[in-house]
Structures are given as C-alpha cells and as structure tokens.
Amino acid sequence: MTTRWSRAQSEAARQGLDALLITPGADLRYLTGYDAKPLERLTCLVVPSEGDPFLVVPALERAAAEASGVEIALETFGETEDPFQLVASLLPSATSVGLDNHMWAERVFAWHDVLPETAFTTAGTVIRELRLRKDAAELEALREAGETIDRVHARVHEWLRPGRTEREVGADIARAIVEEGHETVDFVIVGSGPNSASPHHELSDRVIEEGDPVVVDLGGTTHAGYCSDSTRTYLAGGTPDPQYAEAYTVLLAAQTAQRAHARPGVTAESVDAVGRQILADAGYGDLFIHRTGHGIGMETHEEPYIVEGNELVLEEGMAFSIEPGFYVSGVHGARIEDIAVCTADGLAVLNDRPRELVVL
C-alpha cells in the first residue's frame, strides 16, 4: 500500500493538489485495503502531498479499522465531536484539495464550511492514474473473478428452462455466484423474450417460453474485492427465429473483431468503432444502443470506458469489458460480454465460455 500512497502523493503534487480526501468506497480500499462501510459517521483517508497519510475514523470503529489490517496512523473522534473540524485543523495550509469522486455531497459542503479558503476539485484525476493500470496481483484477482463467473455460466443450463420465471432462475444463479466463490452478488440479469431487448433489465416474474432468447448478464465481487462481469445469450429450447439468428451471427463477428483489435496502442474508441462498423454494415447499427464496454477492477464500472469520443490509448494493465449487443425494443435482443486485459503480448480474455447462441 505504501507504494500506492507514494504514487498518489507524487501524482497529487504534480496536479498541484495539497491533499486528497478519500471516503469509503473502491478508492479507499485500493489505497488502504480497508473495506469500510459507507456510513453517516465520517471515515476519511487524508493523503497530504507531503508527509504521512492518516485515516480518520469514528472512535468506535477503531477496532474494526485495526482488524482490517490497515497499516496507517489512525485519528479518532468521539460521538459528539466534529470530524470535519478535526481534519481542517490537521490541514491548515491546504489551498487545493482533491475529494473522492464518490464522496457524498453533504461532505463536499462540510469541507467548504470548515476550509472556506480552500479550492476543491475531484481526486479522481489522481486516483485514476493508479487504478487504470492494474498490477500483476490485480490481474490475477480479475482472472480469478473471471474464472468464477465462467463456472456459474457453465451451470446456467441447470436452471434456465421454459416454464420457470426469470426471478426463479435468477435466485438459483445468485446462489451459485456465491457457491462458486464470489463474496457478493453484484447483479443478475435474466432478460427473456422481449425483456432481452432491455440492456439493464434485471429480473421479472415473466415465465420463460420455449424458444425465448435469454440474455444472462452476471457479476459478483471476490473476497479480494475484484469484480466479474460476463454475458452470454441463451435460447430456451427450440430453434431461433432466422432473423434473430442472422443478427446474432453478425454480433458474434463484431465481438470477435473487437477482441482481435483491442491491444496496447489502440484507442478505446477504436475498439468501439470496429464492432459498431460491422453491425452497421449489416444494417444493425441502430440496434447497438450502448457503448462497447467499461473498465473493471474494484468497481464493476470504472475507467477506461470503451466509447466513441474516448481517445485514450490503451496500455498494458488496462482491463475492460467488450460487450456489443443488439436490441429490438419489445421483441428481442442479445449481448456477448467478456472481460479483457491489455498485456505485453496483446489482449488476454478472462472469460472463455462459448460465445455462440447457447441452445438449452
């Protein structure tokens, strides 16, 4: 963690920030290992650009913080003390401070109150530089997450069949996500028939019918705090509608081309464009209604976003989803999603379940 702190400190200094204030969430866990709950009492990592970082915690959470193994000085406050004043007293000369991008608004206002002369901005530009490039241990953690969710997809046939509701199937899948090794279930999408056309559909009481396409998009977090996210599209028995099958073939070609294209040195938006062009050339351009993907790590969605307009050049260590889809509102849809990571050799794909339409 000390390496991460010193990198955060140099990057903060480079950006002209005197300190970073980081509240519970992925950034705090990344920098300290402490998976603190986001509660109403302030927990806040203070990273001055010079000097030692310290963690402000409620007195009654000192033991929990220590038990989490954080190797950092703790400053505590009692139930009727003001932690914002405490931090302000420890940062008297900070003129420019970066706040955790996900810090609560009420806290942003509280800092303004206790440090009225200080200019605030987001800490994200600093932390992003670190979290964007995964180190070897992080890549191993993402690989484990990918293998875990693949084992769940390998079992979907046990539960997904006509006559059952999406919710019933989803409950079985959620149990398996934990059984196979995730600590938490982050989301379970079972979009059957017309619901497959809603990219962010979750679960409903719709009864799955023979021949339905079913988009199954699953994610969980491992004990190490890294996320999985993989989508496969199934057919609940029967044979696919010919038009649907044709579109699916194009989708698979698009996703395959994107996997072949993505690597260090190409831009994020070019990965999106490669797939979008293939779908557009076949007349399905308007049906691919979302970006190609999102970064993944300690959050399911983080940078880099694989989207038009993102000119970021991909580098070794960047991990992201490749998940094109097509959606005909009220009729049907499909999506194929893998997590991939840029390596010295090109691209390592962390999911390897069959990508063809899986007829159950």
Added chain:
Amino acid sequence: MTTRWSRAQSEAARQGLDALLITPGADLRYLTGYDAKPLERLTCLVVPSEGDPFLVVPALERAAAEASGVEIALETFGETEDPFQLVASLLPSATSVGLDNHMWAERVFAWHDVLPETAFTTAGTVIRELRLRKDAAELEALREAGETIDRVHARVHEWLRPGRTEREVGADIARAIVEEGHETVDFVIVGSGPNSASPHHELSDRVIEEGDPVVVDLGGTTHAGYCSDSTRTYLAGGTPDPQYAEAYTVLLAAQTAQRAHARPGVTAESVDAVGRQILADAGYGDLFIHRTGHGIGMETHEEPYIVEGNELVLEEGMAFSIEPGFYVSGVHGARIEDIAVCTADGLAVLNDRPRELVVL
C-alpha cells in the same frame, strides 16, 4: 408518490429552493419507487418547486425505469450526450438548488460547471422533513422487517456454538436472513469473546469458545425496501463471568428505561441520557462508547439520531433504534438493540425476542 412530490415541492419552496436534484439511493426510491443502481451514467430526479417533476435516465435504462413502475415523465440521453447540460437547459432560471445529500462529489462539481450562477446546498433539509415521519404503510413495512429479523434471532441457537468460527456462524445467519424473507443481507455482526468489545466488528475466523459472550447484530432490507436492525447478546454455553453478568443486568435496566421513556414529546437526546445515566450511576458510564441509536427506514442509519446534542422533539411516526451497550476493550462487551416507533399511544417496539443474556 404524487403526495410525496407535492410535499417535497412545498417544503423546497418554503426553504427558498427552486429545485431538488436527487440521484439513486434511498431518497430517489422514497420519492419515485425506483430502486435505481448507483452507476456512472447519470440518473437524476428533478423536482422543480413549481411544475412537474421528471426523471432523467440514460436511454438504455428507459425500459428498466418503466418496468420499475415509476409514474413520472422520463427524459433520456444517449451514450455520447451530456446529461448535465440537458438538465441545465431544463432549469435555466434556477438560482438555488438542493442536491441529494449522498450525490457523488463529481456530480456536485458537474452541476457547478453547467449552472455557474446557481447556489447549491443539500436537499436533505427538505427530504428529511418527509422521511423523518413514517406513514402507516412505512410503519407496516418496518414492522414486517422487525418480525423477519426476530425470526432469524430465534434461530441463532441452531448455529452459534463453541468450536465454530464467527465466519461460519455468520454465513448460516446470512442465509437465514434471506430465507426468512429479507431481500438483501445488509450486515451480520458476530462478535465473540474479546471481539464483542468492538461495536462495529463484523466476522472473523476466531473460533468461538465455551462461555464466550457473543454480540449478534443483524440487519437486512425487505422487498419493499425497509431495513431491519436488531442486536441480542448470547453466551456460548457455560455460565457468565459474574462481573459481566452484573454489567449486563445494568445494561438491560438502561435499555428498559429508555424504552419506557421514549415517546412523542420527549427529545432525542433525553432518550440517550436516560440510559447513559443508569450506566453511569452503576460505574459503567465510560464503557457506553456510542450514541443510543439511529433512525431507520429505507436506510439502516438515517434521522433521527438518538444522541447527546440532538434536541429534536420526537413525534408520531419517527422510528429509531434503542441500542445501549458496554465495551471493555480486548475483554468483552454487550449490546441490546430494538427498533421502536413513536405512536399516538407512546412507543411501539418492533422487536420482541428476549432481551436477557441468552445462554445457548
């Protein structure tokens, strides 16, 4: 929901706010019924103090928002459009805007950028006035949550015994929280032996020993979105240490007195003081290291806080925990927690498992 909107609108107007901006979380669910995920694409309820509220959602989440049953106009934006500019264009004359207390900092900064002439504050002072006083349906939802977690406590004896680790016991309890009817497990604290002295301990690999006191603090959320939270202290067989038993008797007297005292018309801090005095009189004042309680509803911790300095006069419909404890660092601790709600008749307590030290 329309009643809630109009109450929010009049309260916003009364406080001089032209609009409220509410992002995913409890406030959004309270005002719309939509349990939107907190993701990187902006979802935002706009409540102008005059005119109709509307919900800004990403185009690809339109179907999910509609499926959630929201009865509100939707404004959507595409993958490469700027939703902050969209909202700004719809609020051209807003001079004072309240932001969701839990809105992400990066969004607070984004509103400042697109509405540079607007003054921002928290929306909490408005929403708090609504959420603080639960209506009949909410009280029924909290009652159901309380009965559900009571059924889990009634089964703790099935799993908690010497020789098992806290983590093993916790996993069994977590499963039961869902089996008994909660939608999600919010937290499972099994603090055994010396870990019982850490109020926010969760689970560890410590093996429970014969005669250990074990603090078991459990909470989940029901399908309706309301939270449970109840603590009982168990003894893992054997007989209690006499000093511990004596302190526990005082703790129970304190919690009983607090339940007898709390009702509409008394202040929040007086409920805290009543219990604290009893513990202090018996020489345990320094061991009660946290406030007495927190409000509960669609969040586990919300207003009103039962703490010294909170002069709020309790009113019918206010729901909160009563959870005094004592903690001897590194040795042992105990806590007794019930959820209670102020009613026309006094106080209704929503948990009713035995409060004595439960010897297993």
